[in-house]
Amino acid sequence: MAAEHLAGLTGRPGAPRVRIGGRARRAATLIEMLVTAAVIGFLSIATAQFYRVGYNYHRNMKSYSQTQVELRDILDMMTRTARHAYQVRRGPVQINGRDQSSSATQVVLEIPVPGASSTQRIRFFKPATTGTFPGGGVANKNHIYYEKDGEVGINTVATGIQSLAIGYRQTTVAGDGTVSITNVDATPGQATELKITITAQKSAVVTTSVAYVAMRNAIGGL
Numbered sequence: 001m002a003a004e005h006l007a008g009l010t011g012r013p014g015a016p017r018v019r020i021g022g023r024a025r026r027a028a029t030l031i032e033m034l035v036t037a038a039v040i041g042f043l044s045i046a047t048a049q050f051y052r053v054g055y056n057y058h059r060n061m062k063s064y065s066q067t068q069v070e071l072r073d074i075l076d077m078m079t080r081t082a083r084h085a086y087q088v089r090r091g092p093v094q095i096n097g098r099d100q101s102s103s104a105t106q107v108v109l110e111i112p113v114p115g116a117s118s119t120q121r122i123r124f125f126k127p128a129t130t131g132t133f134p135g136g137g138v139a140n141k142n143h144i145y146y147e148k149d150g151e152v153g154i155n156t157v158a159t160g161i162q163s164l165a166i167g168y169r170q171t172t173v174a175g176d177g178t179v180s181i182t183n184v185d186a187t188p189g190q191a192t193e194l195k196i197t198i199t200a201q202k203s204a205v206v207t208t209s210v211a212y213v214a215m216r217n218a219i220g221g222l
Contacts, residue, residue, distance in 0.1 A: 001201075007183050009056075013099040016050070026045075027214065029214065030132075031160065032219065037156060038207055040200060041052075041125050042048060057129040058204050059203060060203065060204060063202040063203040063204070063205040064202075064207060067160070067200050067202045067205060067207045068207060068209070069210040070159075070160070071158075071159060071188075071198055071200055071207060072204055074144060074158040074198065075198065075209055075211045076159055077146075077157060077208070078079045078107075078196055078211070078213075078214055079194075079196065079211050079213040080125055081109055081111060081122055082091070082107075082194050082196075082213045083108055083213055083214070083216055084111050084112065084215075084216065085109040085110055085111050085191060085215045085217060085218060086110050086111065086112065086215075086217045086218060087109075087110045087120060088107060088168065088189070088191050088194065088215065088218070089107075089108040089109075089110070089121075089188060089189060089216060090186050093108045093121060093123070095108070095121050095123050095148070096147065096149065096150070096151070097134070097135075097149050098134045098135050098195075099134065100123070100127070100133070100134070103129070104125045104126060104127045105125060105126045105128070105164045105165065105166065106123055106124065106125030106166075107123070107124050107125070107130075107166045107188075107194070108121055108122070108123045108125070108166040109121065109122045109123075110216070111217075116197055120149040121148070121149050122147070122148045122149075123145075123146070123147050123148075124144060124145070124146055124157070125144070125145055125160060125163075125164075126141070126143065126144050126145070126163075126164040127139040127140065127141050127143075127145075128141060129141050130142075133154060134176070137154060140156075141157065142159060142160055142161050142162070143159050143161060144156075144157050144161050144164060144198075145157065154166065155200055156196075158200070160200050160201055160202050161198060161199070161200050162196055162199040162200060162206065163197075163198070163199045164197070165195075165196075165198075166194060166195070166196060166197075167182065167183065167185065167188075167194065167195030167196075167197070168183045168184045168185050168187075168188040168191035168193075168194065168195075169181050169182065169183055169184065169191060169192070169193040169194070169195060170182045170190050170191055170192050170193070171192050171193050171219070178218050181193070185215075191215070192214065192215055192219045193212060193213065193214045193215065193217045194212070194213050194215070194220070195210065195211075195212050196210070196211045196212075196213070197209075197210045198210075
């Protein structure tokens, strides 16, 4: 009789009952508890994955912004210097009694000295391999360096650099006003314009920036 009465209350023979607030209620079965645990686990995993995706996106965007700022700074420095150059050289050129490896990507700019009739040379370069500078000092292949006549030492101006490429171009204007641009990579001394391409990496973000700069003094001397 007890079993029949229990079946009539719950709809299932032998189902457990608990009394809450004076009323008899059917307790959760093991299967229901497992299903609930699985749903909670799934939601927890989905939330964690969503957070991870959002965190990675935010980190990548932050790295991209930082890399863009750093590339803009080094390109501004290089283009500002090149804009006033009389002549450009690819190397080998000695500055302060030292030259850099012929395998390094480098550009040597000859610029006027303010308030004087003389010129000075400035070199921007990226070593091909990590090693030592001529005369000592650690050279990192992922850095861009700067050195100038009369200044002791070599300065780091950019880090996290994958590649640096310098293109040498000559701009000429014909009598009819037609402008033509010729690549003069083999004879950089004839260049009147530079194309500077820098690729940098921060975390998983790789960014490339390109700048073109006309050398005003070189153009004026043609």
